[in-house]
Amino acid sequence: MSDLQFRSALSHRRDEDLPMDLCVSLDEVSDRAMIDLRGSLDDPKFVAAATAALGVALPAQPRSSSVKGDITVLWMSVDQWLVTTPRGSEQALLSKLVKRLGNTFSFACDVSDARTIIRVSGGDARSVLMKGTSVDLQSPVVKPGWVRRLLFAEVAAACQFVHSDPDTFDVYVFRSYADYVWEWLLAVARKGARVQLYGKQEPPLV
Amino acid sequence: MLMITCPVCGAEGDETDFHCGGQAHISRPASTDPHNVSDDAQRDYLYIRNNPKGLHREMWMCARGCGKWFHAERDTVTLEFKSYYGITESAPPSSSPNPAASKTTKKKSAGR
Amino acid sequence: MSGQPYRLPANVGSGTTGRILDRSRRIAFSFDGKSLSGHPGDTVASALFANGIRLVGRSFKYHRPRGVIGSGADEPNALISVGESGRHEPNQRATQVELYDGLVSKSQNNWPNLKFDIGQINSKFSRLIPAGFYYKTFMWPQSAWMFYEHFIRNAAGLGTAASEPDPDTYEHMHATCDVLVVGGGVAGLAAAQSAAAAGARVMVVDECARLGGLADSSSGLIESSPQTEWVQSTVSTLAAAENVHLMTRTIAAGHYHHNWCLLLERVTDHDPSLAIQGAPRHRLWKVRANQIVMATGALERPLTFANNDRPGVLLASAARIYVNRYGVSPGRRGVVFTNNDDAYQTALDLTRAGVPLARVVDVRTDPRGELVEEARAAGIEVVTGMAVTNVDTVAAGAKIQSVKVAPYKAGSRIGGREERIECDFVAVSGGWNPAVHLYCHTSGKVKFDEDLQSFKPDRSFDQITPVGAANGTYDLDGLISEASNTGAAVAKKAVGSKVKRSKSDRPLASSPKAGKLEPVWFVPATGALNEGNKHFVDFQNDVTAADLELAAREGYRSVEHIKRYTTLGMATDQGKTSNINALGVLTGALQSAIPQIGTTTFRPPYTPISFGAIAGTNAGNRFLVVRRTPPYEWHCENRADFEPIGQWRRPYCYPKPGDSRHDAINREILSVRNEVGLLDASTLGKIELKGPDAAKLLDRVYTNTFSTLKVGKGRYGLMLNEEGFLMDDGVTVRLADDHFLMHTTSGGADRIAGWLEEWLQTEWSDLKVYVTPVTEQWAQFAIAGPNARNVLENLDGDIDFSADSFEFMSMKVGRLTGYPVRAFRISFSGELSYEIATPSNFGHSLWLALLEAGENHGIQAYGTEALHVLRAEKGFIVVGDESDGTVTPLDLGLGWAVSKKKDDYIGKRSLERAYLAAPKRKQLVGLLTQDPQEVLPDGAYAVAELKDKPPMEMIGQVTSAYWSPTVGRSIAMALIKDGRNRLGDVVDFPLDNGKVVKATIVDPVFYDKEGAKQNV
């Protein structure tokens, strides 16, 4: 695909300087391809085929993910996963999946361009995102690998807590919403609008 | 803003995370015998709904979690969710019945 | 800049005055254009007092002069406008607006100015403006309403809106906590302390800039020290805790189901310079609390006596707060008027600060509480069994000169000798009402308490527990004990804490023992018939005791009706000072007790919240969620005129320099008809269905049959809802035996995917089909026109686009100039047409490649309006234009797409219902206007018989109407009763402007009826 012109959802923002006064860093992760995988965990043939093709077990626990090598599998529902893999490797992976899955009741579908990933990173990442979602990102269940579908800035999204130090979230949004969500994040992530929720604070006046 | 817990995936959320599908256990007459559905039966299926004060059985969907539909029993006075059960399960016998609804529940499987 | 003549020295007598003032700094501000000064710590109200300004506004209805009554959120009178141009905001309580350098404030509700107000004439005619005045007067004669309205809108109203856009930003924030403590006074802090100690995540919010509530202005000691010392140390401990979040300048505006709370944090109002650093002006918090502790305190109620609204009459608690906290005296010489012990604290504090006090007037005959004795011992003159009966004023009612005092006995007329006492302010206390507003927002019910003579919380379905004064517990030690125990108990409920507590875990407090309160609801004035004397109950809405009595005399019994009839307790005030007094007045008028009368409903917000806060981040270019298609930037660069289609922005047309919209649309249409056009159709809904039962599912959701479709072929389908009405349409293509690609309308994409899931999960859980929406995965473009094939053949690729190889209604997968594509031969214009889909990230580039390939073939991009005209010329329907949720496929003449063989599909049974199967329903037809230049407006009604004026029998309406450059005249589609049997008839369309358009009913296909153009 070398001579093909690839333009990610936020490519037009790439050359734009980010405002200096943001309290988190914002980035588009555009080098991940995605496969939507459907199947039943109650079907051992499906589970075995998927595991063999992906090289990693499907996360069965709601709101979790599993990683092996280049491949990450995000739990999306009890019978749905979002597999991410480096761009360029998706067709091979898809063929492998389709071959292994054979005639089991399942569906693997290339959705690499349907979404983009906005990476929000920094000590204030949780509180910045909590301006747009009612999900409690300060809960102890939000550990590395935690995944959740949610409404962010009134837009359907999925969110993965990638790692801490600094806190880093990947926000998956449908491609058409990317610019709106980016604009929204720029507005709420200004340093002057920082929110520190809980923890030691200056005592208010009495 | 009601707080709801999905019995399928355990996601907790509010009304923006879930979608209410209205009264549960309304069977679709055409699914049983498409050629013998009376006008009255079709009317009841489409339009006749309960508006109980007290226990109400509803369908809900975990829109921002697993995308699955489920059943819930909710008290319309206190707004408390009393129980949750699967979308293909029939109404639990334990709780006080919702007379009109249980009368129309014919199918064992899912009620739309 | 003037001095501050009413500012008290910092240290007088034994007490400290102006506890929170920074007297070392001066702040300049203005009120009604006058330059004034105050100190950091001041509110506008305290600074106005310091400057000797008592007249701060005019009342809503009678335009009476008004002054400050309270010291916080309960203030009904001192509503001012703050800020200039875009930052101008009306209706702010002067008692809550913190002073900052350069603050500009204005009084409201006066014209031409505060001192000389023309509306004051309303006062003179006040007998003509009784309760229900609006309902009675302005209803008749109806024709006069326009005149009255003009008068009312100018003379009444509360302030004016800003005329410029608001330059500030706003945002929302979500939070979850185990325990939300509302109110940061002594009770709230005690509850927070024990809840935090039990390990709960605790949020504490207080509307003031400072925590501590009335700790600096109420009697009693904690751990043998002044209450503020305990407050100080507790706040320090809580601030240092990891599990506590303290918020000031934040109101709990509303409490909603399942303990969802709206909080408004005023971030920059006290210091607008913070906004420059990016801080939002207001932040609206949406908090989900497992448990709520309501420590909202109590609100003091005034007493109802003649002219009790004169500037200088204020609440007793406010009087001492101004002295203790702000170091200002409410006047030169005061009278305290009370029915309870608490006001004696005011007498003591004022005396201590050196403010001359003429008298304490107590209606009780024998008050014996500890504070009463203390006041007497301090040499304060106390008269008992007496009441203030009237207020004498100068300066047109704006300044008090003296009060009249006479012996008082509840329920009787004033008798005995009347004494005149010179003073310029009156501090009044009628007792305290628990602030139950938040408790009542959802399910909380209140009950009447005889001791308090007020309502207090009774029961609630929600996890909200009142403590302290909000619960009617006024005794300091009892209050702390109640709050502390509650904090621990609710924390345990929320987090299951096992931390053991002993009695010593809470601070011990002591306060003077109080005597009993005597209810006083109305103090009659002396003189015949109380003439000219108004007894105000609701200051903000100008409701008097006489208004309430009149409403009762006129037959109103329910307090909710009386509220609406008199406007009592409405608007921003929500009856904070007025509610109980009004009920007290009504006990006489309705001859029943307060518990029987009941109380009105308190509604959120507790105090008003800004529109900006409600909008939050969704302002300016983030006002609406906007979806962009892959070639969006190309559209922008090429002057696309966008139109919103749901959340999408789609090019409506592409005007060239000098083009009108009309020119552009006509050019685009003709380019498709004569050469070739390119349309961005990426918004089209795309859903993949896979599984052994995929065909079976399609047969059930479409009116026609898909199980017979061959792989690689597509079919147009109609989707109905269960009521039998058209819901969506589109072409579905079979990709493999068990694999289909469904196209939906742009607006229907998400809804239809959800619809399929719902049926699969709830009704047909036996069907094995997976549904995966792929709308966003694919950019999709239509290449339509006689040259379409030439353009595609111009590009390198492995797809044979020839007529023989690529039949109408089929699809191929391959590569086009290197890009992976799905190609479809479908047409929505009647021309030779293909749709090419490629993964979205290649969409922009493929779009450019197609334009380049078409350059020599006259290719032009066309927008949605050209698309609509092209399809209308061919008589193709658009769901949402030709259908409106009450239209069946048969109405639209689409019976050919409705299977008669299938046993069942969604909507089938309903189509057989009598109403839908009836003849002479409205049917889709074409229209040709008699004047070919005349384009009918969308939605124009056809009438059975034209008359001079309505009503006329309506027989249908225009669903789409356009200028067609292809046929060179106007065309329209319409739903007309029995239309298909009326071809050739002329029908009348009377328009709004009186014009009547005549049009002939014709077949809805206006161009290329035989379909030759796409069959090439």
Ligand SMILES: [Zn+2]
């Ligand atoms: Zn769920």
